[in-house]
Amino acid sequence: MAKDILFEIGLEEIPARFIRAAMEQLQDRTTKWLEASRIAHQGVTAYATPRRLAVVVKGAAEKQEDISEEVKGPSRKIALDASGAWSKAALGFARSQGVDPEQFTFKELAGVEYIYATRSSAGVETSSLLSEGLSGIVSAMTFPKNMRWGAYDFKFVRPIRWMVALFGQEIIELEITGVKAGNVSRGHRFLGKEAVITEPAAYIESLRAQHVLVDVKEREALILEQINKLASDKNWTIAIKEDLLEEVLFLVETPTVLFGTFDESFLNIPQDVLITSMREHQRYFPVLDAAGKLLPFFVTVRNGNAESLDVIAKGNEKVLRARLSDAKFFYEEDQKLPIDVALAKLENIVYHEELGSIGDKVRRIRQIADRLAGKLELSAAARAEVSRTADICKFDLVTQMVYEFPELQGTMGEDYARKAGEPETVAKAIFEHYQPRSAGDAVPSTEAGLVVSLADKIDTIVGCFSIGIIPTGSQDPYALRRQAAGIVQMVLEHELPVTLQEIFEAAMEVHENTKSVKHSGEELRINLYEFFGLRVKRLLSDNVRYDVVDAVIAAGFDDVVDVVGRSRALMEAVTATADFKIAVDSLTRVSNLAAKASATAIDPSLLKEEAELKLYETWQAIHTPYLEALTARNAAEALAILSGLKDAVTGFFDSVMVMAEDEQIRANRLALLAGIDGDSKAFADFGKLVW
Template sequence: MPDLLIELFSEEIPARMQTRAADDLKSRVTDGLVEAGLTYAGAAAFSTPRRLTLALEGLTASSPTTREERKGPRTDAPDKAIEGFLRGAGVSRDDLEVRDEKKGQVYYATITKPGRDADAIIAEVLEGVIRGFPWPKSMRWGNGTLRWVRPLHSILCILTDEAGEARVVDLDVDGIVAGNTTEGHRFMAPGRFSVTGFDDYTAKLKKRHVVLDARERSEAIWQDATNQAFAAGLEVAEDASLLAEVAGLVEWPVVLMGTIDDAFLGLPPEVLQTSMREHQKFFSVRSSKTGRIERFITVANRETADQGVTILAGNQKVLFARLSDAKFFWENDLRIAKAGGQEWQKALENVTFHNKLGSQADRVNRIAALAREIAPVVGCDANLAEQAARWAKSDLPSEMVYEFPELQGLMGRYYADAAGFPSEVAAAAQEHYSPLGPSDDVPTAPISVAVALADKLDILTGFWAIDEKPTGSKDPFALRRAALGLIRLVLENEVSIHLKQLAGLWLGANDSACQKALTASKAAQKRLNETMEDSPMDIQERLTIATYERDIGLRCAEVGADLLSFFHDRLKVYLRDQGIRHDVIDACIEMPGNDDLALLVKRATALSDFLKTEDGGNLLQGFKRANNILSQAEDNDGVEYSYGADVKFAETDEERALFAALTNAEPKVAAAVKSEDFAAVMTALAGLRAPIDAFFDAVQVNSENQIVRRNRLNMLGQIRKIGLAAADLTRIEG
């Protein structure tokens, strides 16, 4: 079985595209070969800045001959139908076989497709892959029609047999003829050379200063960088994404460590790291004792006679200019911060958040109002929460954040410290954006939690109010992420907060429909007050005021309910990852207080744990049996059996035992629900398992004695009442 080696050699491929491109080459070529009837033992794809490579081991030499039996029309079918079948099958009438079937004689054709050599299949598949390659961006050059990410210079495509003999696959793509040659490093080993297989290819590339495997380049960069830093008593700041990007910029990595001018060492370390990372792809090197960034690591793509001195000098010159700008931004921003930041807060009035939701200044006012409402719930001072909310977005107009948007929040913290704000306010400026994703840390400081909740609730309620909700896979305002962030803030800080109430406050104060009704209501009230001294209250005026207030209530209820449903959907996704079934969550969502997510999850967790026990599973079956019998009896009798059973009508010991158990459990369950101790609720329910099982084993509910029957049905009503106090158990599956 031969091995296949493909290399597509071009001008520099953007680093961010290389890994995906190598994967696409592998999947598209192998899928095409398999579909055409070839198999292989193994495949591996590689990328460097100038090449995509695919190596296949154990490729079959040809596709197998296949035979397909195809059923045709009846023998007495019209000639046109038979001729159409012959054309489709590629056979003549003499090749047809007649078979007897229930509805008459039918033509059958056996279609034989001879196998093809691997060379022909590879050429066909590879040309299709190259012409239809899914680059995010591509270009044409010269007079050709081929599109590639950068001009494609050559195609290497060879099959190597077990004896080591290699042959070139006959392929011509837009004038680029496949061969058995490639190039080494652009500067250190220019010129083409031939190869006979993958091992020969990788060995010769390395001799010509090209490391084919991106992982090998990454490991070499990191090892050399950390060794150089360690020798200087320093450490390299870890940055996996930068490491992957830099490995995609070089074919022969040469690690160099440079110094940062003392004039810039006073900049915040995050500013230094971000500036060097974004503009020059430098790694930050810091002191392990102080955390201060003192040097940088750059990765060159070549060795030089002066050991990189000239390269480092050029990089340090550019870095000086970049950091001079950063220092200017920092010092100018500090001046504004120390003056109280009013200049920035004024600037927010001219920054549109959304054309239907006003400016960033309007948004700050809304967040501040919500933070005051949330503050008592999370146990912090309302005035401090409002102060933190009003400062939280102040860094958005700063020059540093304009230059490096990813530093928003962090710079707000630095500037709050400079302005002399309390440490809690400074921390909230940075932390209120969190959590941004499922792995991001959740703020725990009360002020930060209050502002973070207010921030996310404002986004969600605001976009719900203007009907800009997520649809399908589209979520341009990241509302799903905001909802998950709010859920994590509530649950991980155990915050008991009523979302519908807060959404109603937002809508009443900010929603245009509510504002219109509120304005009209106030006007009607004013007119009524002006006439009260001279005439009795006008009934029509009273009705007008009531109508406007009803409109406000309906609007708040409509938006609030829809938003709460969205929260519940996101909560299901979150809790499913925590091992809680969707039906358990549904059972708890149906209970009162379902807009208190912390309460809802406490209930769901306790119920989930209970149902995993033997008592829980059996009690659920007993509850369902009781509910089914009861529901059927109520439908047939047209009455509700919920008025309490009387022990004096009990005929068996099992009835009396169940009556006693229900009498004992009901107040315990009610008290535990009231105190939100759902573990105690489940413990009380567990005590019912045995008497319920014994009751159904020994007692026939539908007794011929109607008094006894009603008493037993009322006892089942008690079971249902107690069970439904914990959760809507009718929604539990099984």
């Protein structure tokens, strides 16, 4: 008969950002332990609140499954001695498997006979395994930060205060750091009492009676339901940010939504400042009107019931008033700081001990941005905007507002620059030069924002690479992968007429005077190219088959717009054109033979056969328009032109002996194939396609 298992670990309040991962880890480890222990079950469900992590196993078998497995031993030659008796190797194998040698059987494997032992093991009672198993699960759990308490060496995310461990109605004997498992859990810290759990199936309802909703999904649904009802009743738009909802979800056991208000005079402060202050400091949801303008209200979630909500609201309003008063003071004081004075202060902030101050970084950004603006052939007016934006793009880092809220860098720069009389395009570009901040974020829309963003990001990457800071594994403290992906995204979305190599060179020229460079220019260039290659490959892999990605990457990815275009055209061809495989096979055959060419010069007078003359003429006819299409980034047209060689190539191989006895003719034919292969490889390495 199957029974349910309940295991709850009661703790002091866990940091909200740790809980979901801890809950999923407990579920995963429990599932894997059940499988490893051969305990059949009907599923594992995890639960969590700020004070507990729990799992319920439905329908766990009362006994392990019996096993009978066949184990391969030494070969017959080794297992038997000259007299036909069992050798020491065979006897040792028998002892290791717990069987009598007479139970051995012989089976042939790959032409060799081996001895096999059948090992059987009867399953033991599940109840006898649970204590050690659950203890092992707890001991194996890992967290971003651990604690020790009392005189115990044991470490966990927070001190363990109680445990519930049940197999059906039976309490599992388990003790960790002096805490013995039982059948008594604890309800809400203020509203509830202890809850006796009679059986695992009663877990959710027993705690609900003590004002604790242990089901994470139920708790989230209740929060959203209350927020949506409030928004509907008040005709508000309540901005729900996913990460804030996630945090609030794991701060409460009984969620009750309420709202408060603040003085309308604070609305004179930029909306982003108010919203950031509410979200980051108070965990409040901002309230907007239909046009997206902030209203003087906030929404929060109480860890408790609906009693005395007016008192709770007033308390929250008092705290928020103090926060917003601080923000107002910072905002007003920052506007008294001239931009030139702010820039001078950047000289005293260390960016990196080997790369100088932030002031040094700003000067590098200006030089790189000017070079990129030249390569992009911007107008004189646009270049002036790029230069001014680059000069002042980091000035807001020394403001009190950004010191208090680092996530507002760029946002405050835009606002303060506008109030200081800077051109609108420059002010907007200061904000945009941080874009894209993350995957899926928008790219800069202004020319100045775009160029300065490219310059800032490539300066960081080249600077770090030049002193040996190169991301490895999961380590990337300077977010170089994200910044490289941002560069690729900007080049692609704006279809910039600039290659990755040109972007590298612009930054490397500026960094070449850095005395602490640990890598040579060529080594640095190779490292950068490989690093960006992985970013481009990942970008392509989102929508393109792996073999198509490999094929186009092999032809080069320096031009991001071009490689994306080639990947899309090739992907469409391999999936939509039935006879495209014939064209690919012919180009692959050309490539295989072209590898044997020792010269590339073609002598048309040596082309005697009709098929080879036709191939040469066909290739000459398409060569220029093909390269022009590639240069114009018209990949679909280029591929269609290249595919036009199919019949001529097929006819050539059907009637011409490439490896002719005459050395001159053979070399000339190989040179012809090498020329065609050169054009082909400019699009993709078609040999990498998998059919």
